[in-house]
Amino acid sequence: MPPVAPTSPVRTELHGDVRIDPYAWLRDRKDPRTRAYLEAENHYAAATMRQTADLQQRLFDEMLARIVEDHSSVPAVDGPFAYFVRGVKGEPYPVWARKPVAAGGSLGAEQIVFDGNALGARHEYFAVGALAVSEDHRRVAIAYDTDGDEHHRVRVVEIGTGAVVDEFAEDAGAQLAWANDGATLFYTRLDAANRSWQLWRHRLGTADDVLVYQEDDDMFDVGIGRTRSDAYLVMAIDSQITSEVHTLPADRPTGTFSVVEPRRTDVEYEIDHRGDRFFVRTNHRVRDFEIMTAPLDRPGRASWSPFVAPAFDASFDGMAVFAGHLVVSGRDEGLPQIWVHDLADGRAHAIDLHEPTYSIAIDENPVMTAAKVRISFESPVTPETIHEYDMDAHTLVQLQREPVPGYRPDGIVTEFLHAEAPDGTRVPISLVRRRDAPRPAPLLLQGYGAYGATYDAGFSRADLALVERGVTVAIAHVRGGGELGRNWYEQGKLLRKKNSFTDFIACAEFLVAEGWADRERIAIEGGSAGGLLVGAVTTMRPELFRAVVAEVPFVDVVNTMLDASLPLTAAEWEEWGDPRKPEFYRYMRSYSPYDNVRAQAYPEMLVLAGWNDPRVGYWEPAKWVARIRAQRTDDRLLLLRTDMGSGHGGPSGRYGSLRERAFVLAFLLDRLGVAR
Numbered sequence: 001m002p003p004v005a006p007t008s009p010v011r012t013e014l015h016g017d018v019r020i021d022p023y024a025w026l027r028d029r030k031d032p033r034t035r036a037y038l039e040a041e042n043h044y045a046a047a048t049m050r051q052t053a054d055l056q057q058r059l060f061d062e063m064l065a066r067i068v069e070d071h072s073s074v075p076a077v078d079g080p081f082a083y084f085v086r087g088v089k090g091e092p093y094p095v096w097a098r099k100p101v102a103a104g105g106s107l108g109a110e111q112i113v114f115d116g117n118a119l120g121a122r123h124e125y126f127a128v129g130a131l132a133v134s135e136d137h138r139r140v141a142i143a144y145d146t147d148g149d150e151h152h153r154v155r156v157v158e159i160g161t162g163a164v165v166d167e168f169a170e171d172a173g174a175q176l177a178w179a180n181d182g183a184t185l186f187y188t189r190l191d192a193a194n195r196s197w198q199l200w201r202h203r204l205g206t207a208d209d210v211l212v213y214q215e216d217d218d219m220f221d222v223g224i225g226r227t228r229s230d231a232y233l234v235m236a237i238d239s240q241i242t243s244e245v246h247t248l249p250a251d252r253p254t255g256t257f258s259v260v261e262p263r264r265t266d267v268e269y270e271i272d273h274r275g276d277r278f279f280v281r282t283n284h285r286v287r288d289f290e291i292m293t294a295p296l297d298r299p300g301r302a303s304w305s306p307f308v309a310p311a312f313d314a315s316f317d318g319m320a321v322f323a324g325h326l327v328v329s330g331r332d333e334g335l336p337q338i339w340v341h342d343l344a345d346g347r348a349h350a351i352d353l354h355e356p357t358y359s360i361a362i363d364e365n366p367v368m369t370a371a372k373v374r375i376s377f378e379s380p381v382t383p384e385t386i387h388e389y390d391m392d393a394h395t396l397v398q399l400q401r402e403p404v405p406g407y408r409p410d411g412i413v414t415e416f417l418h419a420e421a422p423d424g425t426r427v428p429i430s431l432v433r434r435r436d437a438p439r440p441a442p443l444l445l446q447g448y449g450a451y452g453a454t455y456d457a458g459f460s461r462a463d464l465a466l467v468e469r470g471v472t473v474a475i476a477h478v479r480g481g482g483e484l485g486r487n488w489y490e491q492g493k494l495l496r497k498k499n500s501f502t503d504f505i506a507c508a509e510f511l512v513a514e515g516w517a518d519r520e521r522i523a524i525e526g527g528s529a530g531g532l533l534v535g536a537v538t539t540m541r542p543e544l545f546r547a548v549v550a551e552v553p554f555v556d557v558v559n560t561m562l563d564a565s566l567p568l569t570a571a572e573w574e575e576w577g578d579p580r581k582p583e584f585y586r587y588m589r590s591y592s593p594y595d596n597v598r599a600q601a602y603p604e605m606l607v608l609a610g611w612n613d614p615r616v617g618y619w620e621p622a623k624w625v626a627r628i629r630a631q632r633t634d635d636r637l638l639l640l641r642t643d644m645g646s647g648h649g650g651p652s653g654r655y656g657s658l659r660e661r662a663f664v665l666a667f668l669l670d671r672l673g674v675a676r
Helices: 032-065 116-120 461-467 486-490 498-513 529-540 557-561 569-576 582-591 619-631 654-671
Strands: 010-014 017-021 076-078 081-086 095-100 111-115 127-133 139-145 152-158 164-178 184-190 196-203 210-214 221-226 232-238 243-249 269-274 277-282 290-295 305-308 314-321 325-332 335-342 348-350 359-362 372-378 385-390 395-401 412-420 426-434 441-447 472-476 517-527 547-551 604-610 638-643
Touching: 017 582, 032 461, 032 619, 032 638, 032 654, 095 116, 111 116, 111 127, 111 139, 139 164, 139 184, 152 184, 164 196, 164 221, 184 221, 196 221, 232 269, 243 269, 269 314, 277 314, 290 314, 305 325, 325 359, 335 359, 412 498, 426 461, 426 498, 441 498, 441 529, 461 472, 461 654, 472 498, 498 517, 498 529, 498 582, 517 529, 517 654, 529 547, 547 654, 557 569, 557 582, 604 619, 604 654, 619 638, 638 654
Parallel strands: 127 164, 441 472, 441 517, 517 547, 547 604, 604 638
Antiparallel strands: 010 017, 076 081, 081 095, 095 111, 127 139, 139 152, 152 164, 164 184, 184 196, 196 210, 221 232, 232 243, 269 277, 277 290, 290 305, 314 325, 325 335, 335 348, 359 372, 372 385, 385 395, 412 426, 426 472
């Protein structure tokens, strides 16, 4: 029998509205009932899913068999070395390595930069948040996390020997940057709410680190990086909608950072450097961002000069400055695109690399003087492929395609479709299916739709395991994401957040109406803010979906947004609204999944959580499941699985993540009736 969580009602009243929270006690880690309840749910989930044990193993074996475990990335030349990352057969974590570059371009013997397995094997959970090689190529700094709470320790290692040079900090963030002297390292620190609020300077071999900057506004985070020219350290201070950048010459590490342009609400910008100019990507005049330039001695907004703006229906989301070219990434009519601008004559062109739906990005390009740019491309039918594009000759060369043993792409097809939302808005859908699968087919519909983040269609071994069994997999590119630029994002946030939910429902209904999806066999999946998405639509239209997978779902929206002591809450008010204000309270109260659980039939559900999750507290999914279990009018399957040793990203390492995914896929196939 499923566990029954005890109730201990807590009454709150705000803006004349009374809420009763019967499971508020689950937030208390020290309450022995909390861990007992989560472990009981874990035992129930394991026992219930035991019938799929053989299927889980087959799925795990299939996904693992399609990974070449000792695969290496394409070496990227940086100074006297070519750096790459490779796997090790039988080991869960990657190895960062390099080879010296000889005259003529030949590569010498491999040197280990950092072996993730040597350190990761000592811990149940292990993740590298940041890795930075010193400018003199002698040392590497690693920020690593050993329990999933995203608090990192920093280790500095001598490359080649593996000797630990230094180790410090227990509360570092996931950003590191070296000064040019090879002995000074800048890193960020987190506060009690997991906000990156301080920048520190560390001198190797010393214990007296120097606080460089502290950001006291809870809405902003502090980050650190370097320009591609390696001439400047860049401190970026960002909220969800506002930016402020400071620079410091990288060869003067004890100097003072200088502000480029003081923050102004709703103005975002980032900078890069070339010669006597800064390049600035900003939205201060153009909603979908443009590229401007500024002199080094007068970098502020008053000196910004227009360089290039996006065309109609396009947007800019990133840039990489080369000696002779500017490479810009962005969106064009809902799909990703990369443009190349010749800095000598001003001419521009797009890199022509398309499929019906796909993902494309500027890859690692350490050498600023290069005339060639590496780009990464993938789609639901094309594994990740690294191309090298000659920016002068306009020629494209494939360097490497990730091997996928046993995969036959000719049997899989993709589509790029559009549904119509209730207000008439056209919502894009990326879809992948088996070419010979009958229609309509069982469907897995995925989504995210928050923070202006894009959810592009890439290659997935997990999706392939579904598709080859006849399941169609689709992504609903709902409002709140960035697929169609800034306006698309703003139409799905704050007091228009419900557009994300109605867009998703419209996509599901469209796929049924057009014969793509079997109305009786629709599953949906989303994680984090995507977990809110699937949680909200499950409440709104439970009869539409057969099965739901909600991974670390943000479902207790009102309570979380009212508690500024929680990680990230204050900064999130610019995304979701501040419920201390009546209009925002009433609006999020109307869609928050936890606050809207009611007596109705629910789909089959699998909910995943992480005990150490700093972004979505484990208690949010736990409370949600307990409340649904108590109020639902059906006896369909409802499972909660909490990983007691990980955080927001689930289990660490190649094999742990594959096991977790096999569990999810087995649930979906079983509930959709495909496994049988």
